[in-house]
Amino acid sequence: xxxxxxxxxxxxxxxxxxxxxxxxxxxxxxxxxxxxxxxxxxxxxxxxxxxxxxxxxxxxxxxxxxxxxxxxxxxxxxxxxxxxxxxxxxxxxxxxxxxxxxxxxxxxxxxxxxxxxxxxxxxxxxxxxxxxxxxxxxxxxxxxxxxxxxxxxxxxxxxxxxxxxxxxxxxxxxxxxxxxxxxxxxxxxxxxxxxxxxxxxxxxxxxxxxxxxxxxxxxxxxxxxxxxxxxxxxxxxxxxxxxxxxxxxxxxxxxxxxxxxxxxxxxxxxxxxxxxxxxxxxxxxxxxxxxxxxxxxxxxxxxxxxxxxxxxxxxxxxxxxxxxxxxxxxxxxxxxxxxxxxxxxxxxxxxxxxxxxxxxxxxxxxxxxxxxxxxxxxxxxxxxxxxxxxxxxxxxxxxxxxxxxxxxxxxxxxxxxxxxxxxxxxxxxxxxxxxxxxxxxxxxxxxxxxxxxxxxxxxxxxxxxxxxxxxxxxxxxxxxxxxxxxxxxxxxxxxxxxxxxxxxxxxxxxxxxxxxxxxxxxxxxxxxxxxxxxxxxxxxxxxxxxxxxxxxxxxxxxxxxxxxxxxxxxxxxxxxxxxxxxxxxxxxxxxxxxxxxxxxxxxxxxxxxxxxxxxxxxxxxxxxxxxxxxxxxxxxxxxxxxxxxxxx
Numbered sequence: 001x002x003x004x005x006x007x008x009x010x011x012x013x014x015x016x017x018x019x020x021x022x023x024x025x026x027x028x029x030x031x032x033x034x035x036x037x038x039x040x041x042x043x044x045x046x047x048x049x050x051x052x053x054x055x056x057x058x059x060x061x062x063x064x065x066x067x068x069x070x071x072x073x074x075x076x077x078x079x080x081x082x083x084x085x086x087x088x089x090x091x092x093x094x095x096x097x098x099x100x101x102x103x104x105x106x107x108x109x110x111x112x113x114x115x116x117x118x119x120x121x122x123x124x125x126x127x128x129x130x131x132x133x134x135x136x137x138x139x140x141x142x143x144x145x146x147x148x149x150x151x152x153x154x155x156x157x158x159x160x161x162x163x164x165x166x167x168x169x170x171x172x173x174x175x176x177x178x179x180x181x182x183x184x185x186x187x188x189x190x191x192x193x194x195x196x197x198x199x200x201x202x203x204x205x206x207x208x209x210x211x212x213x214x215x216x217x218x219x220x221x222x223x224x225x226x227x228x229x230x231x232x233x234x235x236x237x238x239x240x241x242x243x244x245x246x247x248x249x250x251x252x253x254x255x256x257x258x259x260x261x262x263x264x265x266x267x268x269x270x271x272x273x274x275x276x277x278x279x280x281x282x283x284x285x286x287x288x289x290x291x292x293x294x295x296x297x298x299x300x301x302x303x304x305x306x307x308x309x310x311x312x313x314x315x316x317x318x319x320x321x322x323x324x325x326x327x328x329x330x331x332x333x334x335x336x337x338x339x340x341x342x343x344x345x346x347x348x349x350x351x352x353x354x355x356x357x358x359x360x361x362x363x364x365x366x367x368x369x370x371x372x373x374x375x376x377x378x379x380x381x382x383x384x385x386x387x388x389x390x391x392x393x394x395x396x397x398x399x400x401x402x403x404x405x406x407x408x409x410x411x412x413x414x415x416x417x418x419x420x421x422x423x424x425x426x427x428x429x430x431x432x433x434x435x436x437x438x439x440x441x442x443x444x445x446x447x448x449x450x451x452x453x454x455x456x457x458x459x460x461x462x463x464x465x466x467x468x469x470x471x472x473x474x475x476x477x478x479x480x481x482x483x484x485x486x487x488x489x490x491x492x493x494x495x496x497x498x499x500x501x502x503x504x505x506x507x508x509x510x511x512x513x514x515x516x517x518x519x520x521x522x523x524x525x526x527x528x529x530x531x532x533x534x535x536x537x538x539x540x541x542x543x544x545x546x547x548x549x550x551x552x553x554x555x556x557x558x559x560x561x562x563x564x565x566x567x568x569x570x571x572x573x574x575x576x577x578x579x580x581x582x583x584x585x586x587x588x589x590x591x592x593x594x595x596x597x598x599x600x601x602x603x604x605x606x607x608x609x610x611x612x613x614x615x616x617x618x619x620x621x622x623x624x625x626x627x628x629x630x631x632x633x634x635x636x637x638x639x640x641x642x643x644x645x646x647x648x
Contacts, residue, residue, distance in 0.1 A: 005030050008083040008116065010069035010109070012036040013177040015043075017089055019052035020171035022059035032056060033083070035067035046177055070108035073115035082118040089126040089166075090176065090191070102131075103147050110156035114198070122195055123158060125149060126166045129190035134558045136163045136192060149194050151560045154624035158196040159556040166191035199556070199622035200535050202588040203229055209295065212269040214365070219271065220295040221365065226584035227290070227428065229532060230440035236424055241542045243519040243552075244442050244531060248424055250522070250548050251444065251513065254467040258459075259448070260419040268374045268425065274364040280373040287577070290367040290430050367428040370512070371445040375423050379447075422446040424515070433580050433594040436489040438528060441516040452507045457481060457497045460509055464495070471521045471548065484513070489528075492517045522548035526619050529589055530554075533620040554619060561617035562628040565597070567648040568639060572606045582642055583614065586635035590618045590628065609648065 007030060009018050018034035025032070034056055036043050043065055044050055053063050067075055069088060088109055093101045106125070113123055130137045133146025140146075150160040168174055168188050176188055205225040212219060223231055235242040255261050271292060277284070368374070424444045431437040450456035461482045465475050468484070473492060476483045481496035493513035520528050523546065530538060530552075537555040546552070583591050591614050598611035614635075616628040639645050 005084040006082075007032050007085045007087065008072075008078075008113075009034045009087045009089075010036075010067065010072070010113075011088050011091055014046035014049045014175065015052035015056060015063070016048060016175045016177070017087075017171060018061070018063075019055040020174045022056045022061050024171070026059050032059070032061035033064065034061060035064045035069070037068060038065065040065040048175065070105070070112045072112040075116075078116050081116065082121070083116055084118050084121045085124060086113045086117055086121070087124045087126075088113075090128065090188075091125065099145060099147055103152055106147060106149060106152040107155050110153045110158055110196070114156045114158065117198070119198065122161075122197055123153070125153075125194045125196070126191055127194065128188070129192065132163075132192060132194055134160070134163060134194075138190070148560075150558055151624060153194075153196045154199075154560070154622040155626055157199050157201070157622045157624075159199045159622045160194060160558060161197045161555055162195040163557065164193050164195070166193050197555075200620075202590070202621055202627075203534070205229070205585040205588065210270070212271050214269050214271050215273060215276070219365070221271065221292045222295065223367075224290060224581065226581045227367075227440060229589065230426065230428075233532070235531075236442060241539060241545060242531075243523050243525075243542055243546070244515045246542060246545060247515050247519045247522055247548065248442075248444055251464075251467060251518075252422070255420060255446070255463060258463055261422065261446075262419065263422045263424065264378060266378070268371075268423070270367055270426065270428075271365050272368050272373055274366065276373045276377075277366065277369075280376050282370050282372050284369040284429075288430050289369050290428050292365045292367060294365060369429055370427055371423050371425055371443050372510075372512075374425075375445055375447060375510075378421075378423070420446050420448045430577055430581075432577070433583060433591055435592055436517070436528070438514070438516055439584065441514055441528075444511075444513045444515050446511040446513075447509065449506050449508045452505055456507050456509050457495060460495055460511060464493075464511070468518070468521075471518075473518075473521065486517070486521055489517050489520065492521070524551035526554060527592070529592075530619050532589070535620055538620070556619055556621075559617055559619055559623060561592075561615055562623070562625055563613060563615055564628065564632045565611060565613050566632070566636065566639075567598075567609060567611040568645040569607045569609050569648065570643075570645050572608075574608060574610070578643060579612075579639070582638050583635060586638050587614075587616065587631050590616050590621070590623055590631060592617050 005028075007021065009021070009032065012018055012034050013036065015034055015036070018032060022032050034053075044053075056063055064075075064077055067077075069091075072078060091102065091105055091109065093105050109125075110123065117123065127147065127149060130139060130141045131147045132149045133141060133143055134150060137146075153160060166188060168176075168191075206228045207225050208223040208228050208231055210221060210223055210231075212221075234240060235244045236248065237245075252261050252263070277289075422445060424442060426440055427443045428440050429438065431439060448456075450459075457480070461475055464482075464484070465473075469475070471486075473484050473486045476485060479496075481494060483491060484493035484495070486492050491514075493511070495509065495511045497507045497509050516528055516531055519525065519531060525531070535555065541552060580594060583594060593615040595613045595615075596610065597613050598609075600609040602608070614632065616623060616631065636647050640647060
């Protein structure tokens with residue numbers, strides 16, 4: 001225990017544990033306050049109690065009698081005080097109390113102790129083996145027959161942070177007592193100490209207003225409420241140690257062993273027009289897009305935006321990677337810029353498709369579902385090379401043995417070296433809620449034009465396989481490209497190619513990776529939602545730049561899940577995606593799965609009844625039955641007001 005810490009022990013019997021702790025920390029500045037429920041004369045009847053109490057006092061500790069651990073906030077001795085640690089060893093209601101009464105005792109204790117617990121304090125609860133109801137118990141009791149300690153703590157917004165053995169052999173004077181309110185001891189072999197800490201409060205969904213420049217016009221729009229927590233988090237910013245950034249750096253470093261790589265640092269808008277999406281023919285279902293209605297549109301901002309861009313040529317921004325990326329290399333310019341740029345843009349368009357009527361939807365806007373449209377515009381409008389693979393006879397005579405020359409990935413293909421250009425950022429998909437459906441994630445998009453004789457798709461696939469196969473990523477050949485998959489999340493990336501019609505000697509390659517799902521794999525995260533945690537304990541583990549393959553240690557252990565059904569009548573039309581959006585907003589990110597379990601159309605009325613089952617669970621916040629029910633009731637209210645349904 002750290003120096004200058006205050007410890008409160010509740011529910012003491014003969015005070016032997018408190019006495020042992022006082023002796024153990026006698027050479028530190030630890031302050032011990034030991035309490036029991038009994039009056040002093042009753043407490044002194046326990047064997048050895050008087051001696052133990054004297055040890056505590058001689059060590060500078062305090063002993064209080066008649067303290068109810070379920071009403072600590074009412075104790076006058078604790079007014080204005082907080083404790084760094086609150087300890088409750090082997091709680092029991094006494095006599096032949098059933099598990100329900102002991103669960104109630106735990107819940108009331110947790111609700112009480114947080115009133116005297118420091119913000120960064122810990123609560124320690126020791127239980128006999130099997131009582132806690134966690135996977136650490138061996139053997140583990142059936143859930144209904146356990147004390148459900150983690151669920152009871154969640155009622156007080158506490159999370160289970162650690163479980164370790166109760167080491168009675170290190171406590172010199174400890175003698176367990178109090179079994180059935182007697183001096184008779186109980187079994188402490190294989191007993192466990194459960195450590196709890198405070199959880200951050202849930203953040204409310206809110207509508208954020210954003211202003212951006214899109215195709216020369218300043219526009220203003222609202223981010224959908226269910227996406228508000230995904231905006232402006234800066235996971236990929238320079239100096240970030242977020243696992244998404246660490247995964248990107250890991251992949252770029254691996255690619256840089258064969259290619260020179262450059263990442264653009266230009267700020268690109270999150271908003272696209274339907275025309276931009278159609279021009280890129282991005283392979284995205286329009287039903288999976290977040291379509292946006294503008295609040296206002298400044299049609300006279302062309303000159304202002306142009307002036308803003310005058311001092312920011314793309315040649316600087318693409319060549320100026322973040323400090324850690326600078327060593328990877330820069331894009332190489334040459335007199336072949338126009339030819340390579342044309343091939344890159346054409347190949348990106350051929351890799352995408354969407355069914356959009358330009359006359360009908362040219363004025364519509366959407367949150368970008370992919371970075372492909374932005375990459376195409378960077379290639380077409382900014383006159384920047386993807387790579388220098390377009391070199392021909394100018395470099396055929398160059399020697400691979402020249403000092404400082406880096407052999408290209410297709411060493412032997414006329415001495416050609418190649419570079420990759422990339423872009424990364426947040427993209428959005430309007431998808432149904434399930435375990436591995438991400439409404440927002442970070443995409444890494446890499447593109448290059450390479451000589452076809454080098455079989456570039458196979459070449460890049462081998463490089464990626466070397467990097468990612470050890471983490472469970474499989475590579476499947478599909479329609480001339482590769483699909484990257486992993487269990488249980490499914491698709492985590494793609495590599496595809498398209499030969500430019502005006503030059504069949506070179507092939508354009510595009511690689512798209514879901515950095516969020518890869519971060520889950522590479523750091524063994526239990527849930528992708530952890531990536532969006534505001535809890536400082538999450539990023540703390542990555543401050544020393546945790547290497548891929550080093551597993552993340554969860555700070556919230558064994559979170560419980562809660563299942564609730566909701567039924568309602570709708571009118572003749574029903575948009576299920578809007579229902580999922582409302583669920584995300586009401587559930588504050590705690591709903592991990594939604595299943596349609598029943599549907600009934602009334603034969604006489606133009607109404608349909610739907611019944612959905614929602615699974616609530618959080619790996620980052622305390623989620624109790626009470627909290628989950630509160631979210632569910634809020635969902636009912638929002639459904640009635642937002643979608644005009646009739647709750648059954």
